Amino acid sequence: MNISSIVVQAKPEHIDGILEIVQNATFCDYHFHDKDKGKIILTIEGENVDEEIKKLKIIQSLENVISAEMMMSYSEEELDREIKKLQDQEPVPAMLNDDTIDAKDIVYHGDLKKKI
DSSP states (O other): OEEEEEEEEEOGGGHHHHHHHHTTOSSOEEEEEETTTTEEEEEEEESSHHHHHHHHHHHHTSTTEEEEEEEEEEEHHHHHHHHHHHHHSOSSOGGGGOTTSOGGGOOOOOOOTTTO
């Protein structure tokens, strides 16, 4: 299951018409809007990314929608894959348990300050 938030942008004078559609729609869930800014916040759900993209395209094609873009996304499959990777890893790298390696010879690659 995937869930994504969608930010819809429209002219303030068109918000009411778009709200009437999305509040009664089966392809999305309405959460919030700011008429003065011309923004509407929705979520869409799908079994996979393809299903979500189809729903996003429906929203993008609504009359008077200037833009509709995914902002945040949750993918159950992706999360499950990452959890499995973590579970399959050794909790401590073998080199840290190797008494023949001197600590001064271990190179740490986690500092991004010197790489950017």
